[in-house]
Amino acid sequence: MAERQPLLAIEGLTISLPTADGGRASAVRGVDLSIGEGEIVGLAGESGSGKTLSALAVLGLLPGGAKTGGMIHFAGRELSAADGRAQAELRGKDVAMVFQDPMTALHPMLSVGRQMTEHLVFHRKIGRAEADKIAIDMLERVRIPNPRAAMARFPHQFSGGMRQRIAIASALVTGPKLLIADEPTTALDVTVQAGILRLIEQLRRELKLSVLLITHDLGVMSALADRVYVMYAGRVVERGARAEVLARPRHPYTRGLLDALPHGSPSDHPLTALPGSPPAIGRFPAGCAFHPRCRFAEDICRADIPELRDVQPGRAIACPVDPLSAVPA
Amino acid sequence: MTYLRKSWYALPNLLRFVVRRLFVGALLCLGITFVSFALTQVVPGDPVSANLGDRAASDPEIVAAFRARYGLDQPIPQQYALYLERLVHGDLGESQQTHRPVTTDLSQYLPATIELASAAMILALVIGISLGVLAAIARDRWPDQIIRVISLAGVSVPTFWLALVTFYVFFFKLGIAPGVGRLNPGGKAPPSITNMFTIDALLAGQWATFGIALSHIVLPAAVLAIYTIGSITRFTRAAMLESLSQDYVRAARAKGLPTRTVILRHALRPALAAIVTVAGMAFGRMLSGTVLVESVFSWPGIGQYAYKSALALDLRAIMGVSLVVAVIYILVNMAVDLIYAFIDPRIRLG
Numbered sequence: 001m002a003e004r005q006p007l008l009a010i011e012g013l014t015i016s017l018p019t020a021d022g023g024r025a026s027a028v029r030g031v032d033l034s035i036g037e038g039e040i041v042g043l044a045g046e047s048g049s050g051k052t053l054s055a056l057a058v059l060g061l062l063p064g065g066a067k068t069g070g071m072i073h074f075a076g077r078e079l080s081a082a083d084g085r086a087q088a089e090l091r092g093k094d095v096a097m098v099f100q101d102p103m104t105a106l107h108p109m110l111s112v113g114r115q116m117t118e119h120l121v122f123h124r125k126i127g128r129a130e131a132d133k134i135a136i137d138m139l140e141r142v143r144i145p146n147p148r149a150a151m152a153r154f155p156h157q158f159s160g161g162m163r164q165r166i167a168i169a170s171a172l173v174t175g176p177k178l179l180i181a182d183e184p185t186t187a188l189d190v191t192v193q194a195g196i197l198r199l200i201e202q203l204r205r206e207l208k209l210s211v212l213l214i215t216h217d218l219g220v221m222s223a224l225a226d227r228v229y230v231m232y233a234g235r236v237v238e239r240g241a242r243a244e245v246l247a248r249p250r251h252p253y254t255r256g257l258l259d260a261l262p263h264g265s266p267s268d269h270p271l272t273a274l275p276g277s278p279p280a281i282g283r284f285p286a287g288c289a290f291h292p293r294c295r296f297a298e299d300i301c302r303a304d305i306p307e308l309r310d311v312q313p314g315r316a317i318a319c320p321v322d323p324l325s326a327v328p329a
Numbered sequence: 330m331t332y333l334r335k336s337w338y339a340l341p342n343l344l345r346f347v348v349r350r351l352f353v354g355a356l357l358c359l360g361i362t363f364v365s366f367a368l369t370q371v372v373p374g375d376p377v378s379a380n381l382g383d384r385a386a387s388d389p390e391i392v393a394a395f396r397a398r399y400g401l402d403q404p405i406p407q408q409y410a411l412y413l414e415r416l417v418h419g420d421l422g423e424s425q426q427t428h429r430p431v432t433t434d435l436s437q438y439l440p441a442t443i444e445l446a447s448a449a450m451i452l453a454l455v456i457g458i459s460l461g462v463l464a465a466i467a468r469d470r471w472p473d474q475i476i477r478v479i480s481l482a483g484v485s486v487p488t489f490w491l492a493l494v495t496f497y498v499f500f501f502k503l504g505i506a507p508g509v510g511r512l513n514p515g516g517k518a519p520p521s522i523t524n525m526f527t528i529d530a531l532l533a534g535q536w537a538t539f540g541i542a543l544s545h546i547v548l549p550a551a552v553l554a555i556y557t558i559g560s561i562t563r564f565t566r567a568a569m570l571e572s573l574s575q576d577y578v579r580a581a582r583a584k585g586l587p588t589r590t591v592i593l594r595h596a597l598r599p600a601l602a603a604i605v606t607v608a609g610m611a612f613g614r615m616l617s618g619t620v621l622v623e624s625v626f627s628w629p630g631i632g633q634y635a636y637k638s639a640l641a642l643d644l645r646a647i648m649g650v651s652l653v654v655a656v657i658y659i660l661v662n663m664a665v666d667l668i669y670a671f672i673d674p675r676i677r678l679g
């Protein structure tokens with residue numbers, strides 16, 4: 001993989017949230033992540049691992065009461081994660097986001113045209129007519145049939161897949177450099193999921209876009225991502241080139257996720273699907289948070305939080321045991 | 330028949346909706362006339378003794394003339410049929426108190442009430458929505474707490490008591506409120522167009538009269554609005570909290586739109602759809618609430634007219650008021666549904 005200048009680099013991101021009893025709980029515990037220009041990076045992990053929170057921190061859109069630490073570098077700019085106001089500069093202009101459910105992420109009472117152009121007019125200080133033209137071009141690019149007529153229609157008049165295309169078009173109409181797609185296919189029919197993923201790949205090529213693709217399904221990103229990060233309980237546990245990570249997972253958690261896929265398991269080793277469920281925030285086990293579910297756990301796993309360490313060029317895992325290093329492909 | 334059906338469905342949705350609602354409304358009004366007619370028959374009391382002095386009431390000739398004049402000598406079904414027949418021609422009969430056509434009375438008293446209730450409604454909407462939005466944005470912080478107290482007070486204070494107290498304080502104590510009524514004593518009403526003095530004064534370009542009429546309406550309108558301010562505030566806060574937590578609001582933020590736009594365009598709009606419904610019901614409640622406020626502020630409105638008519642068993646006036654109030658309810662409801670459909674494109678009229 002060619003060394004690329006990172007467009008976005010997150011360093012030591014921490015996020016804690018207020019709890020019901022008035023305390024605080026860590027949700028994200030020191031995440032480093034970088035995305036090169038034109039790169040698609042996958043961020044995977046089970047529900048509650050902190051994927052969405054990490055993405056929202058980049059945009060400064062964390063829920064009220066969240067406290068953050070760490071640094072965010074974006075295109076040569078350096079922002080403190082704690083200062084949500086700095087990130088507001090990026091929102092919509094440099095970084096755009098697409099959400100999981102296009103049924104709820106588009107405003108039900110505003111026309112497609114309005115939702116496509118309102119931020120364009122605001123950011124670029126251009127007129128309605130010019131904005132309409134750019135928006136229609138973008139709708140055409142994401143293959144909305146009859147884009148001119150679509151501008152006057154409302155979200156409920158489109159299918160789920162079409163709505164997600166509109167949401168993507170609306171996110172990209174201002175020409176951002178980075179698109180954060182938070183589980184963009186999870187809420188859609190299986191039949192339209194592939195189309196959306198192909199669209200993201202196409203847009204990356206055509207618009208020289210960087211993409212952070214969040215998913216809890218490693219299968220979804222298998223065709224798409226250049227590199228993947230796997231998160232568990234607010235930490236990155238494995239990072240590496242997509243092809244290698246999927247073919248030869250080195251962290252037991254990654255391996256468990258892959259084996260839990262309904263079909264197309266990349267190896268037929270007798271590791272059954274992940275037992276148990278991920279811990280809720282505030283209840284992360286001591287040491288490696290994964291150890292209670294890990295069949296390779298040793299004493300050291302219960303004692304220390306493992307650091308992410310390089311095991312090959314471009315490949316890192318947070319596992320002191322590294323039981324899968326010798327497993328053949 | 331099929332032709333009729335076809336051309337009916339060829340009409341635009343909006344028109345079909347309006348025609349259907351007006352038709353249903355007309356049926357409803359017919360029902361109202363029947364009920365109010367029946368009620369005026371069964372209430373104990375004799376319009377003769379209520380309207381004629383003791384001496385006149387003891388003179389059989391005068392009584393007979395009175396009964397003949399108002400059709401009271403006819404059998405009851407005939408009286409009703411006659412009433413309906415005149416109604417079709419826009420004749421609501423003659424008031425026994427004022428000896429004028431009820432329509433003339435209504436055209437004078439009704440605009441006063443509509444003016445008062447509309448002013449109150451505008452106040453309630455502007456203040457209630459603003460406070461509700463503020464409270465939602467500042468959820469659980471001090472502005473929210475203060476607004477909660479205000480809105481709770483608004484819905485708890487009895488209107489009549491509030492009317493007396495505010496009048497006492499602002500007129501007698503502070504001397505900053507003008508006196509009762511719609512104009513200063515001896516003031517000349519603007520040329521009669523709508524009979525809403527503020528509007529007529531504006532139309533005639535009489536700025537001084539407009540100022541006076543406005544100063545007279547502020548206090549009673551505010552009193553009338555208090556309850557509705559409270560309920561709209563509470564409702565707006567809840568609806569805003571709901572919409573602020575929606576994905577599409579987060580998506581609007583992610584698009585980098587200014588906070589003001591996110592709140593006023595993306596969050597408030599769905600809340601408004603719900604608020605309109607509440608406001609429609611509130612308007613109905615205001616119309617009945619005017620009786621008390623009108624009597625404290627000597628506002629010559631429909632509430633006062635209805636009250637006096639009821640005391641005098643002025644049958645035609647009572648029925649006229651019932652009918653006109655029913656028509657207002659029907660129109661307001663229709664307007665609410667139209668506005669709702671206008672705000673929310675997912676709603677299909679029909």
Ligand SMILES: Nc1ncnc2c1ncn2[C@@H]1O[C@H](COP(=O)(O)OP(=O)(O)OP(=O)(O)O)[C@@H](O)[C@H]1O
Pocket residue numbers: 017027045046047048049050051052053054063216280281
């Ligand atoms: N507004 C919030 N208030 C309290 N806790 C929250 C809030 N948002 C997220 N959390 C908690 O933070 C943790 C991480 O949430 P996050 O949404 O980042 O998970 P995720 O990895 O995106 O999972 P999913 O696959 O379910 O989207 C979860 O345990 C979640 O319950």
Ligand SMILES: [Mg+2]
Pocket residue numbers: 051052053182
């Ligand atoms: Mg998520």
